[in-house]
Amino acid sequence: MTAAHDAPTPVAHRGPGPIAWVGILAATCLLLVALNHILWLVVPALMALVLSYVLDPPMRRLMYAGLSRQGAAALVTSVFVVALIVASFALIAWAGARAEDWQAGVERYLRAGAGLLERTLALLEGRWSVLARAGLAESVTTWMNEYSETFVKRQVQPLAVSILAWLPALLLGPFLAFFILRDGRRFHGFIARAVPNAYFERTLDTVALGLGLWALGLPGAWLLGLICAVLAWVPYVGSIAGCVLVVLVAATDFSGDPKMAYWAIMLFIFVRLLDDFVFLPATVGKSLKLHPLVSVLMLFVGGAVAGVPGLALVLPLLGVAAVVGAALSEIVTDRRLRARHALGRRLRAAQAAADLE
Amino acid sequence: MLGFLRAAVGTDLHALKSLSLFADLSPRELKIVQGLLHEREYLAGEVIFDEGEEGNALYIVRKGRVVICRQGRPEHPIAEIGAGSFFGELALLDPAPRSAQARALEPCQLAVFFGSDLLSLLETESRLSSRILFQFARHLGRRLRGTVL
Numbered sequence: 001m002t003a004a005h006d007a008p009t010p011v012a013h014r015g016p017g018p019i020a021w022v023g024i025l026a027a028t029c030l031l032l033v034a035l036n037h038i039l040w041l042v043v044p045a046l047m048a049l050v051l052s053y054v055l056d057p058p059m060r061r062l063m064y065a066g067l068s069r070q071g072a073a074a075l076v077t078s079v080f081v082v083a084l085i086v087a088s089f090a091l092i093a094w095a096g097a098r099a100e101d102w103q104a105g106v107e108r109y110l111r112a113g114a115g116l117l118e119r120t121l122a123l124l125e126g127r128w129s130v131l132a133r134a135g136l137a138e139s140v141t142t143w144m145n146e147y148s149e150t151f152v153k154r155q156v157q158p159l160a161v162s163i164l165a166w167l168p169a170l171l172l173g174p175f176l177a178f179f180i181l182r183d184g185r186r187f188h189g190f191i192a193r194a195v196p197n198a199y200f201e202r203t204l205d206t207v208a209l210g211l212g213l214w215a216l217g218l219p220g221a222w223l224l225g226l227i228c229a230v231l232a233w234v235p236y237v238g239s240i241a242g243c244v245l246v247v248l249v250a251a252t253d254f255s256g257d258p259k260m261a262y263w264a265i266m267l268f269i270f271v272r273l274l275d276d277f278v279f280l281p282a283t284v285g286k287s288l289k290l291h292p293l294v295s296v297l298m299l300f301v302g303g304a305v306a307g308v309p310g311l312a313l314v315l316p317l318l319g320v321a322a323v324v325g326a327a328l329s330e331i332v333t334d335r336r337l338r339a340r341h342a343l344g345r346r347l348r349a350a351q352a353a354a355d356l357e
Numbered sequence: 358m359l360g361f362l363r364a365a366v367g368t369d370l371h372a373l374k375s376l377s378l379f380a381d382l383s384p385r386e387l388k389i390v391q392g393l394l395h396e397r398e399y400l401a402g403e404v405i406f407d408e409g410e411e412g413n414a415l416y417i418v419r420k421g422r423v424v425i426c427r428q429g430r431p432e433h434p435i436a437e438i439g440a441g442s443f444f445g446e447l448a449l450l451d452p453a454p455r456s457a458q459a460r461a462l463e464p465c466q467l468a469v470f471f472g473s474d475l476l477s478l479l480e481t482e483s484r485l486s487s488r489i490l491f492q493f494a495r496h497l498g499r500r501l502r503g504t505v506l
Contacts, residue, residue, distance in 0.1 A: 347400040
């Protein structure tokens with residue numbers, strides 16, 4: 001045995017180096033490409049993770065009350081599924097009774113939005129004769145009329161078909177959630193760790209948007225803020241839908257004051273920038289221990305590599321790749337750890353061969 | 358294939374209850390702690406952790422004996438830990454470097470309790486974790502008293 005002063009001491013780990021980080025980022029991109037081909041499974045799996053996080057506290061209470069983990073997981077999942085079915089039927093019945101009112105309301109808001117756009121274009125044409133000569137207002141109005149005529153056929157029908165196509169996959173969510181709850185601890189670890197911060201980020205988003213809209217004097221600002229924050233979960237499309245919603249409400253309720261709509265657009269862009277460049281990297285990125293710059297850059301890479309699903313998946317995937325990459329990097333660079341592993345293998349080999357010599 | 362999903366921890370509740378750290382826990386609370394433990398097996402001479410290594414977990418000796426010594430000097434033991442005892446408990450408080458090396462003196466079965474799991478318990482099971490922490494404080498107090506007197 002060596003003397004104390006000769007004995008090797010473990011090195012302090014400084015985290016993965018640049019080569020390891022290149023590997024982590026490359027692995028994240030590869031995973032994105034691979035998962036993009038099995039989205040039908042990835043989306044229900046993510047839903048199941050969120051669901052299991054929500055159902056975990058009541059399951060723990062049941063376990064404290066004496067139920068087994070399996071029994072508690074089955075009970076909370078069953079109650080959730082029954083509640084979901086009841087809520088769906090109630091929602092369909094409620095929405096069916098109000099469909100006509102909603103259609104009228106939507107048409108009113110759309111007309112007000114179109115009016116705002118026409119007034120804005122007329123104002124621009126009045127200021128810049130180049131735009132008037134180019135017939136900007138006329139061409140935009142023509143395009144809008146054509147688009148609105150074919151909107152249902154081109155957008156709503158494919159959306160309805162894709163929702164129906166996704167329904168069986170989405171039903172997998174509660175099924176997977178049951179197994180995550182029952183066998184949870186071993187495999188939902190650090191992915192689920194990101195969920196609370198995502199909720200937190202949504203809360204920050206809602207508060208910022210709601211406060212800003214309230215300051216502008218918009219009616220129902222908090223509800224609008226909440227709807228926009230929830231819509232923002234859908235990358236790109238959700239933000240645009242939220243922005244359109246805010247502008248339509250502003251244009252309808254303040255039809256004589258177009259400045260309100262412009263302020264709403266500016267506020268929305270500001271909050272979206274705040275969300276994408278401050279809240280998201282600072283909350284989700286912090287939870288995954290990523291530098292904010294890496295988080296933002298990877299969001300762009302995720303969008304470029306795998307489109308809209310890539311935007312939603314890139315940070316959790318990067319977190320997984322970073323944890324695995326950091327562990328591999330530690331093992332590869334730490335000679336003491338490898339030596340200890342080699343000693344263990346030698347001891348086991350000697351034990352296995354003890355009666356053979 | 359999915360064997361890792363089955364309850365792999367063989368540490369029985371009675372053995373856990375006999376540890377001072379978990380002495381105040383009810384059978385249901387012991388089951389929760391049991392679910393957090395990881396079983397490890399070491400052969401004689403194998404290093405469990407090195408002096409100076411970042412500590413992340415407490416080790417409970419289920420079978421065998423472990424020697425606590427200065428780095429690379431097991432022939433001059435600081436302490437020997439037998440079945441039913443635990444070591445490395447300061448790692449539950451913070452991930453500071455280990456103050457000594459731990460080696461298996463004979464083939465050992467250990468149960469490992471990670472500090473991060475105790476932190477999770479603090480957030481989700483405050484009553485359970487406060488009972489563990491109270492016993493932990495008493496354990497540290499006894500050790501401090503033993504050092505001073």
